[in-house]
Amino acid sequence: MNVQRRLISGTAVAAATVLGLGTLSACSDSSAADNKSGGKLDVVASFYPLQYLAEEIGGTHVHVTTLTQPGQEPHDLEISAKQTAQLQVADAILYLKNLQPAVDDAVAQSEAKTKIDAASLTTLEKHGNEVGGHADEHDDHEGEESGGKDPHIWLDPVKYAEVATGVGKALEKADPDHAADYKKNTASLVKKLDGLNTQYEDGLKNTKSKVFITTHAAFGYLAERYGLTEEAINGLDPESEPSANRVQDLEKMAKADGVTTVFYETLVSDKTAKTIAKDAGLRTDVLDPIEGITSKSRGNDYVQVMESNLKALQKALGAK
CATH class of the missing domain: 3.40.50.1980 (Nitrogenase molybdenum iron protein domain)
Known part of the structure; x- marks a missing residue:
C-alpha cells in the first residue's frame, strides 16, 4: 500500500500522557496504528454522514472510525484527549467545517496528510428560519438567525453526491494502490444517490x-x-x-x-x-x-x- 504514516507529534504524545498511556515512541505508535486498522487506510470521520461516505467509497480498503457516537448530538461535540491523539495518527480525516467547532480546532492542529473538508466539495448557502419558495414571499424573515452558511448539505442527495465524488478523488490520491476500487465504489454510490x-x-x-x-x-x-x-x-x-x-x-x-x-x-x-x-x-x-x-432511526x-x-x-x- 502506498500510504505514508507519520511520526507521532508532541500533541499526540501529550494527549496519550493525559490518558495515562505514558510516552509513546514513534515506532510503537506507527505500529499500533497499523495494527488497529489492519494495514488499511485509517480514516477518521467527524460524524455519521461522512462516516457513511467513507465506508461506502473505501470499502474493504479503509478502517473508518467516527468522532461522534450514535445518539450523540454532533453540534455540541467536544473532542477528548484520546480523540486528539487519534486525529494525529490518522491517514485521512473527513469533516465538515463550521458544523462542529471542536472538530475544526482539532483538525487544524492535526498533522494528518489528508484532510477532506466536505464543505469545500459543494456550494453552501445561507438559510434562515424560512427556506424555499414560501420564504421568497416573506423576505422580512429571510436570513433571520441564519448566522453562517447552512452546513446540512447531506440532506440534499444531489449535493451529497457532489461531496461523495470529491471524497472519492481524495481517497484515490491518498491511497493510489486502490484508486480503481475507490473510483468504482464512488460511481456506485453516486448512482444510488441519483436514484x-x-x-x-x-x-x-x-x-x-x-x-x-x-x-x-x-x-x-x-x-x-x-x-x-x-x-x-x-x-x-x-x-x-x-x-x-x-x-x-x-x-x-x-x-x-x-x-x-x-x-x-x-x-x-x-x-x-x-x-x-x-x-x-x-x-x-x-x-x-x-x-x-440509533435504534430509534427509521432505517439502518x-x-x-x-x-x-x-x-x-x-x-x-x-x-x-
Missing part, C-alpha cells in the same frame, strides 16, 4: 401543500431542491428556544398554508414541537436530519432513513 433524488422528485411532485414545519433549520437544501418550504421553529441551532412571536407566526402560517404536521427529530427534545402542534391542532412526526443512526443507513423521510413528507404534504 434517491429521482424518488424525491417523483414523490413530491404533486402535493396539496408545499410547506412543512421542523424543529430546527436542517432541511433547507432539501426544501429548495424539491420546491418545498421549510419553516423552522428554531434556526440552525437545534437547542435554541423560539420567541413567542415566532410561535404565533408559525401557528398563523400553519392555518394559512394547510400545514398538517410539526416534525421533530430523533436526537433533540420533541417538547417544543409537541407544544406547538397541540396549540395549533396539528400532528407530530419524525423528520430525521440523519446526524447519527442513510438511504433507508432518507426513504423514511420521504414517506413522512408525502403523508404530511398530502402527496397525490
Whole structure:
C-alpha cells in the first residue's frame, strides 16, 4: 500500500500522557496504528454522514472510525484527549467545517496528510428560519438567525453526491494502490444517490401543500431542491428556544398554508414541537436530519432513513 504514516507529534504524545498511556515512541505508535486498522487506510470521520461516505467509497480498503457516537448530538461535540491523539495518527480525516467547532480546532492542529473538508466539495448557502419558495414571499424573515452558511448539505442527495465524488478523488490520491476500487465504489454510490433524488422528485411532485414545519433549520437544501418550504421553529441551532412571536407566526402560517404536521427529530427534545402542534391542532412526526443512526432511526443507513423521510413528507404534504 502506498500510504505514508507519520511520526507521532508532541500533541499526540501529550494527549496519550493525559490518558495515562505514558510516552509513546514513534515506532510503537506507527505500529499500533497499523495494527488497529489492519494495514488499511485509517480514516477518521467527524460524524455519521461522512462516516457513511467513507465506508461506502473505501470499502474493504479503509478502517473508518467516527468522532461522534450514535445518539450523540454532533453540534455540541467536544473532542477528548484520546480523540486528539487519534486525529494525529490518522491517514485521512473527513469533516465538515463550521458544523462542529471542536472538530475544526482539532483538525487544524492535526498533522494528518489528508484532510477532506466536505464543505469545500459543494456550494453552501445561507438559510434562515424560512427556506424555499414560501420564504421568497416573506423576505422580512429571510436570513433571520441564519448566522453562517447552512452546513446540512447531506440532506440534499444531489449535493451529497457532489461531496461523495470529491471524497472519492481524495481517497484515490491518498491511497493510489486502490484508486480503481475507490473510483468504482464512488460511481456506485453516486448512482444510488441519483436514484434517491429521482424518488424525491417523483414523490413530491404533486402535493396539496408545499410547506412543512421542523424543529430546527436542517432541511433547507432539501426544501429548495424539491420546491418545498421549510419553516423552522428554531434556526440552525437545534437547542435554541423560539420567541413567542415566532410561535404565533408559525401557528398563523400553519392555518394559512394547510400545514398538517410539526416534525421533530430523533436526537433533540420533541417538547417544543409537541407544544406547538397541540396549540395549533396539528400532528407530530419524525423528520430525521440523519446526524447519527440509533435504534430509534427509521432505517439502518442513510438511504433507508432518507426513504423514511420521504414517506413522512408525502403523508404530511398530502402527496397525490
